[in-house]
Amino acid sequence: MSTSGKLAGKVAVVTGSAAGIGRASCMLFAKEGASVAAVDCNTDGNATLVEEIRSFGGSVEALTADVSSAQDVEHAVHQILSKWRRIDILFNNAGIVPGKKVHTLTEEEWDRAFAINVKSMFLFSRAIVPSFLQQGGGVILNTSSTTALRVAPDRALYTATKGAILSLTKSMAIDYATDNIRVNCLCPGTTDTPSLRARLSAGGNTEEMTKKFIARQPLRRLGTAEEMAQAALYLVSDAAAFVTGSAFQIDGGMSL
Ligand SMILES: NC(=O)c1ccc[n+]([C@@H]2O[C@H](COP(=O)([O-])OP(=O)(O)OC[C@H]3O[C@@H](n4cnc5c(N)ncnc54)[C@H](O)[C@@H]3O)[C@@H](O)[C@H]2O)c1
Numbered sequence: 142m143s144t145s146g147k148l149a150g151k152v153a154v155v156t157g158s159a160a161g162i163g164r165a166s167c168m169l170f171a172k173e174g175a176s177v178a179a180v181d182c183n184t185d186g187n188a189t190l191v192e193e194i195r196s197f198g199g200s201v202e203a204l205t206a207d208v209s210s211a212q213d214v215e216h217a218v219h220q221i222l223s224k225w226r227r228i229d230i231l232f233n234n235a236g237i238v239p240g241k242k243v244h245t246l247t248e249e250e251w252d253r254a255f256a257i258n259v260k261s262m263f264l265f266s267r268a269i270v271p272s273f274l275q276q277g278g279g280v281i282l283n284t285s286s287t288t289a290l291r292v293a294p295d296r297a298l299y300t301a302t303k304g305a306i307l308s309l310t311k312s313m314a315i316d317y318a319t320d321n322i323r324v325n326c327l328c329p330g331t332t333d334t335p336s337l338r339a340r341l342s343a344g345g346n347t348e349e350m351t352k353k354f355i356a357r358q359p360l361r362r363l364g365t366a367e368e369m370a371q372a373a374l375y376l377v378s379d380a381a382a383f384v385t386g387s388a389f390q391i392d393g394g395m396s397l
Pocket residue numbers: 156157158159160161162163180181182183186206207208209234235236237238257284285286287328329330331332333334335336337
């Protein structure tokens with residue numbers, strides 16, 4: 142376990158670690174001295190992450206899990222606690238971005254989005270908060286979205302999940318404030334990640350879609366996963382010791 146860096150000596154669980162914002166956060170947290178438990182259903186993506194982190198001497202373990210499965214989550218948390226004996230930071234970041242208007246959605250699509258985006262946060266929190274209570278504190282960061290604050294067309298289901306995350310975050314922040322457990326959410330704007338690239342190319346005209354997305358941003362560019370990771374680092378570190386229940390917007394001004 143590293144003794145230098147903003148997260149020295151901390152154990153951080155990051156979900157959605159194999160790509161995008163989660164991956165960049167794992168890299169940064171490890172560089173800042175954390176031992177990182179990288180949780181994702183994409184085993185191959187996690188394997189390259191582990192290789193990269195270990196190449197600079199970082200501490201990381203990969204765990205393959207479907208974050209919407211109670212059994213997978215409990216098994217993963219058990220493995221993490223068996224290895225490191227504690228958890229200090231939970232970054233609930235895994236998520237999917239379903240499109241469509243409500244009348245075209247299936248019940249399965251609705252349930253799957255809520256299971257991956259919201260229920261996963263309940264499952265991980267339920268499994269980890271008892272350790273936080275026992276050790277006298279901890280930090281939870283949930284990835285919501287700018288769309289929780291400023292809606293976009295054809296994103297009703299996605300927006301509903303991200304709004305739920307905002308409410309869950311605030312409720313948990315109140316519930317655990319006197320237990321020294323801080324709970325915040327990150328609200329990224331349009332960020333250049335594999336999932337965004339897939340959405341940009343879905344309609345067959347990537348260039349036009351990219352221009353359209355950039356035009357929504359007052360700062361006239363997309364965010365980067367590394368910028369989101371820097372915001373996440375602040376929120377999970379002791380620098381944010383007085384921050385709880387907040388929705389931290391990092392969106393190039395998109396929510397203005
Ligand atoms: N990229 C953006 O523009 C943007 C904007 C706002 C919010 N967000 C949110 O940020 C988070 C990360 O998004 P991203 O753009 O980095 O996405 P991404 O698709 O690039 O990465 C998401 C990761 O989550 C994993 N994942 C998905 N479902 C899973 C499951 N059931 N179990 C385990 N792992 C699972 C994927 O394998 C992938 O590695 C999401 O919650 C997303 O809603 C992204």
